[in-house]
Amino acid sequence: MMGRRLGTALLLTVMGLLPGCNALFPPEVTAERRLAALPREGLALERPVTIRWNAHLVPWIEAETDGDLAYSLGLVHGHLRGAQVQLLRLVARGRLSEAGGFLGLDVDHALRILDFGRAAPEIERNFPPETRLFAERFVAGLNQAILHGPRPPEAGLLNLPREPFTVADMLAVGRLAGTDVNWLGYFALLAERGRPGFAELYRRTLEAGQGTLPVEGGGTAAVLGRLFSGLSRNGSNAVAVAPERAVGGASMLASDPHLGLNLPNLWLIAGMRSPSYHVVGLMVPGLPFVGLGRNPDVAWGGTNLRAASSDLFDVSRLPPEAFREREVELRQRLWFTARRRARDTEYGPVLTDASIVPAGASGPLALRWAGHEPTDEITALLRGARARDGASFAASFRNFGVSAQNMIWADRGAVGRLTAAVLPDRAGFPRDDLVLPATPEAAAPWGRLRDAASLPRLERPAEGFVASANENPATWTRDPPAIGYAFSDVDRVARLRALLEANPRMTLDGLAAIQTDTLSPRAAEMARGLLARMDALPGGAPEPAFLAPLRGWDGDYREDGRAPVVFEFLLARLVRRTRDGRELEGRSPEGNWTTLTAHTLRDLDALPPARREAALRDAAREAAALVRDVRGWGEVHRLRAAHWLVNLPVVGDRFVYGDYPVGGSRETPMKTSHGLIEGRHNTSFGSMARFVTDMADPDSSRFVLFGGQDGWLGSAAFADQIPLWRERRHLRVPLRPATVAAEFPIVTVLKAGR
Template sequence: MNSFAANSPLKRFVRYFLYLLGVLLLLIAGLIATYLVSAKSSFSGVVTSATLNQPVQIQFDENDIPHIKAKSQSDAFYALGFLHATERSWQLELSRRLASGRLSEILGERTVSLDRFLRTLGIKYAAEKQYERYPTEIKQLIKAYADGVNAGNQSLGWALPIEYFLTGSQPGHWSPTDSVAWSLMMALDLGDNWQKELFRLELSQYLTTVQVWDVMPPYPGNAPVSNLDFAKLYKELGVYKQSSKSSEKQSQNKQHDPYLLQSTDLQPWISDNQEGLGSNNWVLAGKKTVSGKPLLANDPHLGLSAPSTWYFAHLEAPGLNVIGATLPGIPAVVLGRTTKIAWGFTNTGPDVQDLYLEKIDPNNPNQYIGPDGPLSFLVREEIIQIKDKPPLRFVVKQSQHGPIISDSHARSQKIIDSKRFALALRWTALDTENQTLLGGIMMNRADSMESFKSALRYHYAPMQTVAIADTQGNIALQVAGTTPRRQPGQGLYGVAPALGWERSFDWVSYLPFEQLPSAINPDSGWLASANQQIISNTNPNPLTGDWDLPFRYDRIKSMLEAKDQHDRASMQTMQGDTLSLASVPLMDLFKQAKTNHSLQAAAQSFIQSFDGNMTKDSIGALIFNAWADQLTRTLFSRLGDSFTEEYGRRHFRAALITQASNPNSPWCDVPNTPAVENCQDAANVALDKALADLKERHGNSPSDWQWGQAHQAISEHRPFKGLPILSNFFNVRVPIPGDAFTVNVGRPALNNPTAPYQSNHAASLRAIYDLNDLEQSVFMFPTGQSGWVQSGRYRHLSKAWSDNAFLPLTMNPNQVSREILIKSK
């Protein structure tokens, strides 16, 4: 009986199945082991290349910074491209596809709307036209970089980064115009004007112009830059879709276009034009430093990504010796130093994007009305190949002002009567004269303040405020880039869509370099920028009506002036500062808020002791941010879908402070209730909701709550950031201090329902340059140098970055950890 059972068909099947499973697991383990051994995630050794002129030596120091030593600048940029490909191949591939509108070829339908929008903007199309105008010598350097990228990808062999296997793709060919296109994507990433104009257009449907300014106030202390009643104008022109029941029924019956760009489609790929997405930099002259020579600090704020936006490298060749942060895809050190000069960028935030309402010719939909009569749209056909789906063919139209974005943008179509009007985008970055890469390469060659500022004349977009210091003791601040000349009181000043058929709304000229804001060697001994309003001495008209709030700048200014002399340690302390001046105007409302919530008593001591310092271990910081979030929702959620679409991208803090300063602001009155609530009533309601939300998320004991628990920085991987299991493997997570307004910035993602205080925007790097001895300069960034997820260098810097620690940024390292020699065939 037992013998029969032991040899039963079921038992034999189980044994056979387990045997096959074991063999399969061994095969999988063998494949993984073979892959890990074969993958060149720490590339070293000798490589031969047919496109290299002379041998290049690359030595990696103990902090994994490569030091490229070449006999020509062409070979140096070739080696940089090679490194970008071997260290960040997948990042480059996504950048190439994103800028070209070709993500859907490997990712399928979910990216079609994004591809369509970027094809409509014509990023790659503009890059090709711009590249044609570059000087021959610079073209050769950009091409050498592209050759290096392609050689680097080829050298990886079959064991590519894991992302290629998961998406069933291969590295594509990198062309010189891909580098130009990626520089345009950075300009798009840092541009927010057109989104603000669209929001004002949307609000004008149901608010007066005065109420729109309540929601989007002018810069503190300023009057609105335009006195035009644009809400009345748009309504009189009949710009908006009709909201009658019959038109709603027709809209419902009309076939929905699934490939129109939604607001959420941009977020996984670019920073989605976040308000307050900027940077800090400041520079001190010798009179303000212990050493008697300048100190310069810079921390650009960008969307956090894994791998990092930046890759640090040192390039040395005749006429070139520069170290700092490179941007994979770009042949230059973007932020860094030479042996004689150091620099750092912040986003100036000028208004370089204008939306134009184009009036469609009622007799011919292929034409629109210009100042002198009908004009024909320029058209081109685009074809998007979609993985596992038929291709999408569509027509891109362009007016004299720029591409018609409303044809591919869902929110625009929801707002305007698209049978009568279209929205065109005028944007400086698309100009054929744009030669930003030329400016970057010339900056890397600069050996004096004068030559560096001369290089900045070629920087076109995005406009940046550049802090500069040299070893001679000079300090300077120079705005660089192209922006239209505007006159206050004339037209709309770029705050809302202009009328395309009225010549008075057209751009007339750009500001010359000499009229951009600048300063050199001021009596104060310091200069700083943090995206605040910055006005030129030679042109009193502001570059935009939408500056970021000045809280970070004000805090930097107070810390700089608090000491007579600074050193590198005090600069580091400043970069780690977490006092949020944006909390001060709201503090009385917060501390006087009362509620019947069961946790009010337990939370009260933390509320009363909170001083605005957003440290990781602060309980008061978490309660305050939850309360400010709920108060913002209480005041502005009445805007309906407009608020839902914008909150998160916009923090509404300026509007909140402005309205809360008036105890009886009508915005504090809760709609649809018989009582008339004041702002303290609204603050009470907000605290009740905040405590309820915190209890649900973090438990019943406020003494166990901490800001760092909820406020975690997530460096997100593309495209796996939101996928179960894979996201934990590819994303990099670490608690951080700060908020959207602290010098040590950490902008909460308030529109994230599961983690509203999670931060995806923070300091993408920190650097301090010591002009007394530039070899004592330091840096840090959020992840690691490697783009290979299995590498120990993928995420190893995250905690040090969170703790505001630094690593040396030296051209002469003490140790070499590995080496690559690239030889010509």
């Protein structure tokens, strides 16, 4: 029976791949041919629109009306990233099985229960007129490209329908990008809930903070975790330097988002000008706003706040009438439509009705999420893009909800930060369990929502700069409210601050260099602690030649460094031996950096002396054997350039385009995340885009993507920025019209239809 099912699955997979030969063997396409394929006649425009392009297919759009700007942006998004935007809609709408067949069925069920489009109708009803116009015109342009433009090579492979987008679809994609990073921690903890030792695990998690959990392993639960970790804005660095510390005499800003290191990139670069907008920056494909960038007066970036924008409630004791049930239809490619149950309560949808979400010791659990509230991120960011100073920029975010962000801004004369989020007004977090009882008292904070107007903010800091790296708000504001507990280790923000403090007169090149720094102070601190314990063993440290690179190591994870290899392999072997031999896979909260830095040395010291000595000696011996022939960190720490189709069965290897050594680590400023190291591994999450600008110069903005602008397989602009990213170079995207005309020489004119 099992063999027959496997044979059927393989047959269906092969049949499903037959229409996708264009994706498996895409012909090379020049930038000129890609631009020639852009629809440009008979468009729904009021006036002609000029788009200037550079050689990397970065567009600079000049429109005479705001509506025409929005339409042209949608057209460009659809042309450059049409397949990516359509796939994002399939994920946001829980329709992956329409592309992948029954392999996506369980993931779709979970996504339908989460219902990223739940708040979309009310958000759309409440749009201010200017937002409604911009959103509707953006979607109209997107549909022009997707419905009438060239069909992307992946369309047959993924069964992508020529189906019009709606504003509600766009809002669902926005909610997908705003997922709560705490969900990854919830899933890992729920898998352990009810087992012996859970109370200690939860206590340790709260004490350390969850950080970002690496998502490893197979199965549908891992697929869901990779979707959330790769698509949501759950990392990032951002720094802003005040005028008194800048060589040019005006504020400067740098921001580098941390997301999945897959192709195409989850950002695209654009410049634009219309009566209300004059902006350059990074945009999420399929969304109409600039997430980080600048106008002539204000620059902005940000990092994920790591706020607890969700609560779990145990609804097992609610009466039957408290549940609202619906049936969802899940269409499967090459197979029959499946039907699954989805239930809802006043405490949120019943998340554990999805088979891939663990319930732990209790029965059904409901999820209350700020993303189900009718917050309006599009209006916030559109208004922020029109701001003329830091104060008006901050005021734009009053109803910004998800994902909760530390927004960092710089105008010409000042820098600051604000907490852009909508959060329940909690007094604190329970210390014994992550699941709350389904009672009015436990849910009461959700009746008192706080937003940017009442959450912490900072303007004109005394030290002359702002640095953010997903850190605990308690590090920069007094008595912060109960925002969350899944913050990053202090490693990155401490390193950013040290680099800024060491340079009292910052240049733009100096600011850009900070983004590619590969030093981890906490790793150096842990290495010193491990060496001290090794040296204290009877007879001195074991494997002295192996340990030698750690002596005097400053924590730099540079590509050619031997010390990070020694440290990481030693750490992995030691942690496994210290924690009672427990398998600490990527799904476990015990494998993240915050837990390692908080508990590893403490756990080691708590062991009986004989066992501690054995653990140290055995870990050193095993690690030394594993890395005997490894010369540098980049030999084992790899950056794979691969399309997200690499995850497909059978043909995934066709979508790998490069494999490179790379520096950095989990919490270095240049983040290239990983879990516990057992051998050669790929980093799939980290610093995948960079932006720096100087408010003294409107033409100073520099950007680079890991990948390229164009999502079209085979395009010359598909991965042409990877060499720039690796060589730490940028593309300039200016604001002055004369500079734009000189540096963006390829001109496309979009013409209105009748």
